[in-house]
Amino acid sequence: MSPAGAPVPGQLAPNPVSPGGAATNPLMPGGSAPDPLTPGGAAHNRLVPGAAAYNPLTSGGAAYNPLTSGGAAHNPLTPGGAAANPLMPDWSDNALSPYAAGLAGSGLAGSGTSAWRECAVGVRTLPLSRGAKRPLRTLIFYPAAPAAPGRAGPKRAAPGSSETVSDRGSAFVTNTSKTSVTDCGSGEVELVEDAVPAVGRFPLVLFSHGLRGSPERYSAAVASWAAAGFVVAAPFYPHTNVEAARFDRADIVNQPRDAAYVIKRVRRLDRVASDPLAGHIDVDRVAAVGHSAGGYTTTGLFVAKHPTWLRAGVVIAGWLAPGAFAGPPATMLFLQGDRDTVVPLAQGRHAYDAVPWRKSYVLLPDSWHADYMVPGGKAYPLMDATVTDFLRWTLADDQAARLRLPPSGSPAVATE
Numbered sequence: 001m002s003p004a005g006a007p008v009p010g011q012l013a014p015n016p017v018s019p020g021g022a023a024t025n026p027l028m029p030g031g032s033a034p035d036p037l038t039p040g041g042a043a044h045n046r047l048v049p050g051a052a053a054y055n056p057l058t059s060g061g062a063a064y065n066p067l068t069s070g071g072a073a074h075n076p077l078t079p080g081g082a083a084a085n086p087l088m089p090d091w092s093d094n095a096l097s098p099y100a101a102g103l104a105g106s107g108l109a110g111s112g113t114s115a116w117r118e119c120a121v122g123v124r125t126l127p128l129s130r131g132a133k134r135p136l137r138t139l140i141f142y143p144a145a146p147a148a149p150g151r152a153g154p155k156r157a158a159p160g161s162s163e164t165v166s167d168r169g170s171a172f173v174t175n176t177s178k179t180s181v182t183d184c185g186s187g188e189v190e191l192v193e194d195a196v197p198a199v200g201r202f203p204l205v206l207f208s209h210g211l212r213g214s215p216e217r218y219s220a221a222v223a224s225w226a227a228a229g230f231v232v233a234a235p236f237y238p239h240t241n242v243e244a245a246r247f248d249r250a251d252i253v254n255q256p257r258d259a260a261y262v263i264k265r266v267r268r269l270d271r272v273a274s275d276p277l278a279g280h281i282d283v284d285r286v287a288a289v290g291h292s293a294g295g296y297t298t299t300g301l302f303v304a305k306h307p308t309w310l311r312a313g314v315v316i317a318g319w320l321a322p323g324a325f326a327g328p329p330a331t332m333l334f335l336q337g338d339r340d341t342v343v344p345l346a347q348g349r350h351a352y353d354a355v356p357w358r359k360s361y362v363l364l365p366d367s368w369h370a371d372y373m374v375p376g377g378k379a380y381p382l383m384d385a386t387v388t389d390f391l392r393w394t395l396a397d398d399q400a401a402r403l404r405l406p407p408s409g410s411p412a413v414a415t416e
Contacts, residue, residue: 088303088323089260119188120144121226122195124276128235130261134254138235138262139215141226142277143202144195189227191219197276203285203395206263206301207234208294210370211249214242218291220375221384225289228388229396231281233266235259240293252293256300256321259288263310285395289314289387291373292343299324299351302332312394314387317343317369320351329357333390335383337367360408362386382406 122144128136207222209215215222215234226232237258238244239251263286270281286309290298295318302313304326312331317340325332332355336348345363352361364372364379372379385404392401 089256089301089306119227120146120190120192120195121223122193122197123191123223124194126233126265128262128265130258134238134258136235136238136258136262138233138266139222140266140277141191141219141222141232141234142280143198143200143226143229143231144192145198189223191223194276197280201280201282202229202231203282203287203391204263204266205230205232205391205395206259206266206286206288207232208255208259208288208290208297209234209237209241210290210292210294211240211252212242212247213240213292213294217242218373221373221380221387224384225388225391228392230391231266231277233262235262237297249293252296253321255293255297256303259297259301263288282395284309286310287312287314287391287395289316289391290318291316292318292369295319295343295351296321302330303327306330312390314390315348315351316373316383316387317348318351319343319347320354324351325355325357331394332357332359333386334359334361335386336361336363337369337372337379338363338365339367340369342369360405362406363409 122140122142124140126138126140128138130136205225207215207218207225209218214236218234222232222234235258236243237251237255239246239248240255267281267283267286269275269277270279270283272278286307288298288301288310290296295315297318298313298315299318300321300323301310302325303321303323306327308328310328310330312333314333314335316335317337318334332352334348334352336343336345338345340348349361352359364382367377367379371377372383374380377383386406389398389401389404392398393405
């Protein structure tokens with residue numbers, strides 16, 4: 001018996017039902033906020049191939065300020081009423097858009113170039129769209145096959161170049177027969193466009209970016225998770241990404257439906273014989289991860305009647321979407337910097353309190369809103385390892401990964 005209140009490695013908090021009114025606050029906290037991205041310059045530029053000219057993490061990033069005063073504009077939805085709310089995710093197959101038809105024949109198979117070593121990560125682009133007005137260009141990161149014996153793979157990026165996306169490799173270990181093992185050892189993770197997928201089936205993870213963000217801004221973390229044995233789909237949300245022609249922060253209310261659509265489309269690739277990922281996606285093991293407004297988007301996936309194969313979620317500095325945390329149970333992890341001034345800690349805890357299932361809340365020490373999401377941030381290694389181990393545990397039944405998780409801070413409880 002551990003003493004009451006003592007931290008227990010891997011311990012999840014009990015399942016308290018949230019206090020009244022938890023589901024009624026879909027708002028981002030009001031007020032202006034400082035630039036959540038710390039200066040870092042080129043060292044923080046970890047981009048997918050072909051985007052070297054785009055350095056989103058240099059100092060002076062005032063345009064990335066996700067909050068402005070006037071929070072009323074952030075509340076376009078009334079509380080509750082998930083079944084009657086047309087903005088809730090639609091998980092039915094008949095909701096698939098005709099605009100995504102013909103995906104398998106769109107030439108996305110690429111050049112078929114193998115990765116230069118086992119810890120390479122493949123990346124490809126899917127030109128998805130949920131209707132004519134909601135383009136959802138999506139980057140897919142996945143474990144890549146090693147180069148064939150006696151055959152040189154793609155040229156390795158020079159140290160510190162924009163193609164080097166992580167300084168941490170990892171081995172994915174599982175006792176299940178359905179999911180697969182990848183071993184990236186130690187060192188850097190390489191991004192290789194249209195690489196041949198590694199042998200095996202890999203759980204699917206949906207990643208959602210924050211306001212004025214993009215999958216490229218988070219490519220180091222996303223590639224690290226893919227290297228650990230996951231297929232990670234990261235869409236550009238049409239009106240909140242950094243390249244949006246018409247930026248509209250209130251459009252986040254539509255993003256849970258966008259995210260659900262992307263998940264459905266990527267799952268279907270597993271049974272498209274002509275697609276490179278056919279037979280490589282474990283469609284029954286799916287999780288969602290999101291940062292900031294992407295955390296809001298993530299909570300909005302776990303509404304009434306969400307699929308049982310949506311097993312887990314990671315909300316990083318996010319807040320509560322209307323109707324969130326209903327339906328089949330799923331295991332949830334909440335991460336947030338202990339000095340976050342963009343999304344107050346009370347908002348993050350408010351979302352955590354609303355979860356009636358297994359859950360954990362971890363504060364990242366000496367961290368703000370986004371500095372820990374990129375290499376060089378003091379808590380980046382902790383964030384990366386925690387998310388990776390959480391996904392290994394919840395999607396691959398890796399109990400050793402569960403024991404490596406930091407204790408929940410809300411609060412740790414005595415256990416037998």
